[in-house]
Structures are given as structure tokens and as C-alpha cells.
Amino acid sequence: MSVEERAENVHFAGEPILNPPAGRRVLVAEDSSVTQDLLKLVLSHRGHKVDICNTGDEALAALLTRPYDVALLDFHLPGKTGIQVAQAYLADKRGGPKPWFVAVTADVDGLLEQQEDREIFDEVVPKPVDIEEILRVVDEAGRSVKDPSRSGDTNSAVPRSEALKSSPPSSSPLVTALLEGRNLVRWPRDFEEASLSGRSLSGLVRQGVPDALLLEEPMTAEGLAVIWETPGLHLLPIIDATGTFGERADVDSTKLAGMASGAMNDLIEAFHDRRRLLHRDLQFATEIGDKILARLFVSGGKLLPSYDALSSSIVRYNLSLDADVIIGEAKALSSAGLLVPSFFDRRHVCGGCGGAQFNVREECPSCRSSNLSEEQYLHHFKCAHQAPEKDFRVGDDLVCPKCRKQLSHFGTEYDKPGTMVVCNACNHSTSEPMVGFVCLSCELRSDGDAMKTDDIHSYALSERAIGYMRAGSAFLGFTQKSLRFADLPFDLVVALNDEARLYNEAGTPFVLLNISYQNAYEIEREHGLRQFAQLRGQFLENLKQLLNRYNQGQNAVRVVKAQSYDFALLKMTRPDLVQRHIDQIATLACKSLRLDPGVSISVFGPEDLS
């Protein structure tokens, strides 16, 4: 399969994009020839016009001489950096139409920390590059460029950040003090301003990750929707300055004592830390299920239900989403093995409207009226007459209606063996009234034993979900023993293409190893990110040496680092041969390590990649 064919596969593997905006002029400034080739291939295949530059100076010259819709600037170019190119362009061409600047960098966090730098770029795409994301960025940029309102050097993201900075401080002095210097998104202020559409909030989140979402007024349904529709907003800690958001907020600042600033900082930092571990697939996820998983991962908590009298579903979760949405999504996610449910309670559900709030009452089995009263049976021993007590009552006395004898001695002449329920509506009497449910939402009446029930669970992320959060959608593919090219690093795709060609032409086999680290999350949590990065680096070094030795020192082993997985490409060997020794090799490679990264290696051959 050629690179072109693969690119086509990638295209179709992703969500089909209707009417892709064709003919955008794209400048790619990139020093890696492999990446140049692939970007050119993929973008021109989609109908865009692509120019390639190797250095920053070339890029600046190209930008100043020809109009571009999109400029994909590598951050580390020979000569000028991407930032310098953009700055120089803006300094030179003040006022004219400006291309959509996209930074392509491995150091996203580094870039985002530089306030003035990130304001230059309209968007940041992390490295290694995801083909689908590049396509999306170029497509969307194309749309914005066509927007006539977008002229001059203003863009929605930059003023958004300024708006944030100039936001007046929160009304609560304590919160103000605690959040001093923090970059906050504030409800409702930042949501209301006309200039701030959902899209610009999105831009804001892309540009510089805010520290928290601060509720200054009670959240409305509309606000909830915006949180979940704007990429990244749902991953912020929610600080509730109103005291109305309950357990759905991460902190209720009205209940914080003065000394709590440490706790507040810890919370915000914990969110930042975990967000860094979150794969970008999940950071910009569009599926609500993925968003919920990402939120749980970033908040480090569980999905916990509690009773809510105000909700027709009678529960709410500690998430700023409608409980019914959460329940539906969580069920799907737990059947996919991503959430681990544990029983909370069973509720009854209305067959008409799905509501769960009912008036539960005893009813007449005949006419379903709840207008019931209790009456006692009376049993006259001597004549065996047994009937409701009212049949025996004559004024103050009890007289048997059958034998007309007056009953005066309880226990000797008569007793009361039980009670009878009499319906005041239809006069039916029974000792077994039925249980009926009346839905408070739609007033549908149902028999108690015909009611549907539904179990409410709390949910925790499964190991599989944690893997998914860290490795992105590729994780699910790998666990199913299949590979998607879109998930692989560019370098690897190119190398694999070469190998595939050799295999097709000369039958030379090759092996791709997919290396995952089961204990990565635990090690990072306990020992920190650096520690794990070192461990991983050392392991790969060991592995490379061992593989080289295994491959008779032909130096035909190529190790490629990716975000959550690493890969190793072994030339001129067969997967079955490698499979036989790989566990032993992995064990050897781990031997000298201080901690066990929990290495798991999947072996793929040419057939698996066809």
C-alpha cells in the first residue's frame, strides 16, 4: 500500500466531512522532509494547495509574497522560529488579511505558558501530528477565512483572553483572595458577552488553559450546555461561589475557611496535572461519553449519584450534566468496559414519560381509587357469621345480623379476626389493596407490580478507561489488536510505508512492536512525570540494544517514541520468530530498571497492517 492509499484510508477512517472546503492555500513550514511529504500528500489529496518551506526565512518570504489562508508553522524551524515568523509577518503586514496561524509543536504547554506567544497563533496542534486534526484545523480555518467579518488582525481568541484578564474580580473577597492571579472563566459574565460565542470560548480554551470555572451566580441549564459544548471547559475545576451547585462543583467557596487557599491551589494544580496526562483525543473529544470520561479522569473522582427531589429522575450526579444524560451514557460506557458500576439504588421509572417521581399509594383493586378506609371483620362464634363490624353495629351495641343475638363478651362470644379495606368510591372490599404509582410528571397511573425499575449506580473509571484517557482512541484499537494508521506517528507511517513496499516487492518481512506501559499511571502518580519519562527512556534504550543483539547487530531496529505508546520497527524478520522471544527480551530490558513500568508488547507483522 502506498502512502497515498493510506492517506485515503485515513481520510475515510475518520468521520466523513461533508463538502470539504477545497482549494485553501496552505503554507507548510517544516524542516522534517518526512513530515513535509506527508502533510503535502494529505492536504493536497483533500484539494488544498500546499507550499512547502524548509526554513523560517523561506516561510516569511512566502507569506509576504503570496496570500495564504492557513500557515502551519513548526515551532522549531532553522533560522527563524515559528513565533518569529509570525511576529515578523504581523509587524510587516499590519492591517491586511492575515492567514490562520497554526503552531505545530511538541511543546504545547511551553508555548501556552507564553501569553504573548500564544496570542499570535490562532491554533496549536501538538506533535506528533494527528492527520485528522490537521485536516480539521485546515478545514475550519478555511471556513473562518471566508467569513467577511474576519478581517484585519483581530481574531476571536485573542480578545477573549484579554476579556478574561480584564474581568472584574469576583464579588466574594475570600474567593478573590484565593484566586488572585488565576486565569478564570466566570459564569455568567464570560458567557454572556456578545463577542463571546461558544466558539470563542473554545478558542480561549485552546489558546491558554484557564485555571478554573468560577460560578458567580447560580448555573442555568443554558450554562450547563455551554460547559459541555465548548471543548475543554468541562475539564476545568468548578468553583462555586454561590453555594448552590452542591456536589456538582469541585469546591464550594462559601464553605471554605480562610486558610483554604492551599486546598484551592492544590485542586487547580491537580486538574492541570491530570489534564496534561489526558490524551488530546479526549481533550477535544466531541462525544459526550468521552467528555464524561475525560472529566472524571481530570477531576480524579468518581461519578457519584445522590438523591435530588427537584429532579424528575430523582438523582443527580456530581457532574454539571443532566442526570438522564449521565445515566444513559454511563450505561453505555460501562457495557463498553470503560466505567465500573457499583449499585447505589433502584428506582421506579414511569412507562409514559420516563420520570421517576411518583405518588405511591394503596388502591382499590376494582376501581383503582385511593379513597380507601379500613374496617374490621367481626366473627360471631356461635352462628359463624363473619362480616364487617358496621353490619353488627346498632348504636352502642353489637348485634349479630344473622341470629339477632347481642354480642357483649369479646373473646368468648366474638372476636375480630382481621381487617378489611373498603373502597369509598365503589364499595368494593378487600383485604389486599393494590399498590399503585402515579407519575408526578405525566400523571400516568400504573400498577405497582407492572412498574419498570432501573438501577442507579455510581461509576469509577476502569483500568481500560484510564488507558484510553492516556492513549486516546488508539488505545481501544490496540487492545483490539488492530492498528489505525491515523494513530501512528508520522515518522513511523513513512517508515512502515517503505517496509510495506519492500514486503510487497521483495517479500522482505518486518515486525512492528507496539509497546505499552501498564503501570505508567501509577508511577506518574506516585513518582512524578519525570521519573516515568526517565524510566521509559531507559527501557527503550535497553530494548533497542537487546533487539539489535537479537537481530544479529544488523542495526535494523528503529525505535519510535509516541505519546502513550512506543513503537519498534524490526526489519527483515518475521513476527512469529519475534513473538517467541519477545517476552524474554522485555523481561531482560526491565531487569535493570528501578521500577517496573508493566511493559506489554504486541507484535504485528505485514499482514496485520494491510
Add this chain to the structure above:
Amino acid sequence: MLDAVFDGLTYLRSQGAPGLFSLFWFVILFELPRYMFSFLAAAIVCRPVKPFDLDRERVGKVSAVIAGHNEAAAVERCVHCLLEQSEPPDEIVVVSDGSTDRMTDKLADLLRAGLIQKAHATELRAGKAAAVNLGETLASGDILVNVDCDCTFDRHALKHIVRPFYDREVGAVCGNILVRNPEAGLFCEFQAIEYLITISLGKRAQDIIGQVSCASGAFSAFRMSALRDVGGLDAGGGEDLDLTLRLRNADWGIVFSGDAICYTDAPETLTALIRQRFRWERDAVRIRYRKHLEVINPFSSRFKVGELFHEFEFLLFNVLAAAALPIYLLWLFDFYGAMAPLILLGAQAGLFIMDIMVFAIAAYATPQQRSEVMVPYLLGYSLFYGNFMRLVRLVAYVQEWVLKASYSDPYVPEKVHRVRE
């Protein structure tokens, strides 16, 4: 031995009619009339019954009332059996009489499933009579079919038991009861034969002459107005006999329907059988000669000539026959000495032949029972019922007369015993 038999036959042949009577007076007085009576019934029985469509308009609304104590296991089968009828009842009312098993829960299930229309559970046991009375006050039908929990029914039983109510004079219809478990043991086989002869055939004969005296509590139907007329059941036991007698006294017609067949389990052991018969016979004596004595007292205002026949029948064939048997035996041995066993053998042989004939007629009249398999048990039945069960009866009468034993029967709750008549 053979010589002795031939001697005996020669002796019998030499006797004239007075001589034979003096030998077999017991059989001639207490057995022959009964068999004759059965033959009379047989002469009128005609088979097969023509199929018919029930005119429900003429019958009115039919309520089935089931009353039981701790019948969680049986009640569901009984209800299903009623619903399986070719003419099911319009409503089913079930009363749990102070059950301590899961009968109440079972009733709630049946009610929820819509299989029964009314269900009541009392917390204290009140006795069968009071439970049925409660069921009666709850039932809304014109005809009340009273069934025992452990009964199951022929598909057309209900259709046949309500049909006689076409006649407005009829106050109660007694169903035909057969033994469901004849194969469960020797005594069950005997009882199956007994039920076939005394109920299927015997009550048919009573019906012909308008003398049905007990509409069985296991399966009978009542006209609600008749029931209200006499105030329902009185405190038990033997409440079914008591009610029938009171209905008769109130001039309601009592009818037997041989095709309204219900099946019940007979007691399997001899002890259980004896205990059951003690209870039945004691209750019969108590009700007939304590509670309803006035009916046969010519000096009472309640005296009724029409009731003399069945009262006389009971007195003669049940009470006197049981009392006379030991006397007959003593007399026979005293008078004839060594000849006595031979005479008894001869009498027994004659009775056995008549039993075979009666059984054949009964089997013909009730084709629903598989009678042919019972044939091998006929001889045993003849001996067992002709002698042993008569003694059981005698003991029961003595118990009741002397000890008033029916007043401590556990069939009725203690609280009721203390106050009832």
C-alpha cells in the same frame, strides 16, 4: 371342610322363609333394602347424558367461593381448575381463614394476576363455616358455588352443578365427589369404590325421591337468596349437613347432579380414614339428634313428615345397623355355635354378589371414574365396609352420645366449640 359347606347348603335348603329370616335377619333388615334402593336408582339412570348449552341468563351470576386454612399449595390449582371450566364462574372469591403459611401472599398474586376477583385474609382462624360466610357476604353472584381448596374438577362440573337452578324452587345442588387418588393405597381403593357407590349412585337414588340430605361442603352450589334465607352456614363441623337440613326445613329443593364431578384426595392411611369417619359420624349424630331433633318430633311445631324418610333411613341403616351388628354376631354364635361362621360366610357371599351388581351399576352411571381397575378390590371392600367400618361407626356414635366428642374436634377452633350448639 367341603363336607361342612355341603351340610350348610343342605340345611339352608331345608329352611322355609321364616327360617331364613331368623338366620339372616340382619342382612334382610339392614342390607337388602339399601341394595334394592340402589337398583331402583339404576332403573332410572340413563346414559349417556346429552350435551347441552347452559343458559346463563336463567342461572344468573355465578360466584365461586373458596375458603381454606393454610392452603397456599392447593389454592392456585383449585383456581386454575375453576377457570378451566367450560362455563367458568363469573367471579372467584377466596377467603384465607387465619392462614399462617404463605396463602395470603398467594392470594395477592392471584388477585394481581386477575385470576380471582376478591380475596380476603383474616388474621385469626374462625373456622370453615365462618370463612365461607365471609366469602358469601363478599360474593355478588346469584349462585354461590362452594368448593374446597383441595378439590379439582371435571371440565363440565360447573355447567352441570348450576343447571338445576333453572328450577326456581331449587336452593342447593350437591356435586358428585370422586376419589382422585385411588392408586395411593388399599384404603384409597376402598374409598373410591365407596364414593362411587354411596355418592355417585346413592345420592342419585336419594335425588330421585327428593331426599338429598347433605349438600357436601367439598362441592355444592347454593342459590344466594336461599342461603340468605337461612342465614348461611352455622358453626361447624358438619356444617354442610346442618345447612342442607335447614334449607330443607325452609322448603328449598335440594338436588344432586351426578355429572358435576369433583375430585378429592381420600385419606391414605387407616388411621386418617378412621379419624375422618369419627368426625363425620359424630357430627351427623350431633346435628341430627341434638340440633335438629325437633324436625322428627311429632309433637314439635317444626315437625315435618317429609323429613321422616331420610331421618329414618339414617337411623336404620347407619345407627341401628351399626348397633345391631355386634348383637347379631353374639346371637348367631350363641344360637348356632359351630354353624355360625358358615352362616356368616353365606351371608357375606350373598352381600358380595349384590356389591358386584351395585358396583357395576354405579360404574355405568359414572363413566368419568375408571372403575374397571377397582374390580380386584371389591371383595376386600365388601368385607371391610360391611364389618369393620360399621364398628368404626358404632364407636363414633358411642363417643358422641357418651362423651360428646364432637365438641373437642380440632376441625373447629376452640373458641367456637365453647359457645356453639
